Amino acid sequence: MTPKVTFIVAIYNVAPFIQQCVRSLYEQTLQDIEIILIDDCSPDDSIKLAMEVLEEYPQRKEQVRVIRHEHNRGIAFVRKEGYSASRGEYFIYIDGDDFVDVHMAEEMYQNGVDNGADMVICDFYRYRNERYQYDTLVPNGVIGDGDNVRQVIVDRKVPSFTVCKAVRKEVLDNSEVVWPVEDFAEDTVISIMEVLYAKRISHVAKPLYYYRYNPNSLSNETGEQKIVQHFDRSLANVRQAVKFLEDHHLSERYERGVFVHKVRTKNRLLPLTGQRKYRKLWRETFPEVNKVIFWGNKCNPSTYREKVWYLAINWGLYPKFKKRLLSKRFFPYNEWL
Numbered sequence: 001m002t003p004k005v006t007f008i009v010a011i012y013n014v015a016p017f018i019q020q021c022v023r024s025l026y027e028q029t030l031q032d033i034e035i036i037l038i039d040d041c042s043p044d045d046s047i048k049l050a051m052e053v054l055e056e057y058p059q060r061k062e063q064v065r066v067i068r069h070e071h072n073r074g075i076a077f078v079r080k081e082g083y084s085a086s087r088g089e090y091f092i093y094i095d096g097d098d099f100v101d102v103h104m105a106e107e108m109y110q111n112g113v114d115n116g117a118d119m120v121i122c123d124f125y126r127y128r129n130e131r132y133q134y135d136t137l138v139p140n141g142v143i144g145d146g147d148n149v150r151q152v153i154v155d156r157k158v159p160s161f162t163v164c165k166a167v168r169k170e171v172l173d174n175s176e177v178v179w180p181v182e183d184f185a186e187d188t189v190i191s192i193m194e195v196l197y198a199k200r201i202s203h204v205a206k207p208l209y210y211y212r213y214n215p216n217s218l219s220n221e222t223g224e225q226k227i228v229q230h231f232d233r234s235l236a237n238v239r240q241a242v243k244f245l246e247d248h249h250l251s252e253r254y255e256r257g258v259f260v261h262k263v264r265t266k267n268r269l270l271p272l273t274g275q276r277k278y279r280k281l282w283r284e285t286f287p288e289v290n291k292v293i294f295w296g297n298k299c300n301p302s303t304y305r306e307k308v309w310y311l312a313i314n315w316g317l318y319p320k321f322k323k324r325l326l327s328k329r330f331f332p333y334n335e336w337l
Contacts, residue, residue, distance in 0.1 A: 003034040006088030014096035030106035074183035118198035124209035146201025154257035182233035231268040
């Protein structure tokens with residue numbers, strides 16, 4: 001029998017948080033679910049702790065599947081593997097350091113059925129230091145088939161989360177699926193692919209997902225070597241996302257989004273642009289957007305702020321004047337950073 005919803009949980013080095021995560025899944029009010037725990041060769045006791053909690057929920061044991069890796073494969077591989085292994089009508093990605101409302105599966109599934117939706121997006125809380133900040137991926141609501149949502153997601157006006165979404169599995173099963181090749185900005189490829197293949201998108205205007213700030217996550221690693229590594233991986237994935245749009249003849253329709261993703265990729269190097277070699281690399285990465293940053297065009301207007309940023313980067317002044325450039329007076333478009 002096909003489960004209504006599959007939760008796909010990425011587990012790597014999340015021991016302090018994993019029990020709260022899986023408990024929120026084991027306690028779901030929707031009974032007909034599947035839970036796939038993917039242990040990406042975690043160096044801690046995360047999977048052991050997750051299974052200890054399962055002993056408290058014997059009714060869920062037959063619904064939980066564990067996939068263990070003998071070596072670390074990375075989040076991009078985990079996302080793809082979880083999708084391939086899922087058997088639910090809808091699948092939902094969960095990060096092992098986050099948790100969800102116990103009504104999530106029930107409310108998102110019912111919303112999807114009621115609206116004939118291929119994708120259901122819920123609101124979420126940003127959770128940090130026991131404090132909650134309400135946020136949404138659908139700032140203007142959903143109209144018709146969700147074209148406005150596609151626009152804000154592809155244009156990166158909201159985060160490219162793979163979480164907070166229930167996706168009908170057959171939509172991707174019947175499509176030409178493109179998966180990210182690296183472990184940084186992998187959500188860009190997945191989100192663009194999903195949102196463009198979904199013919200109808202609906203919205204649950206409730207915060208059903210708790211997105212936890214984890215200072216030890218991959219995205220928060222610093223240092224020259226890590227910054228360059230993040231840049232290289234992001235570049236590979238963004239090139240793939242841009243190619244996906246080009247192959248589907250959508251790059252003109254989403255010109256703003258293509259531009260923003262290219263600029264964001266270049267700007268991974270900002271902390272290092274005090275060094276000549278990284279300024280050169282910044283200029284040579286997607287060089288076609290340099291002129292647009294400074295002069296603008298019909299889809300990407302340039303104000304004095306963008307001109308100041310462009311000059312500061314090219315003159316090697318960004319690291320020294322970072323605080324001032326990030327001030328209210330000079331802050332550029334939010335989606336650039």
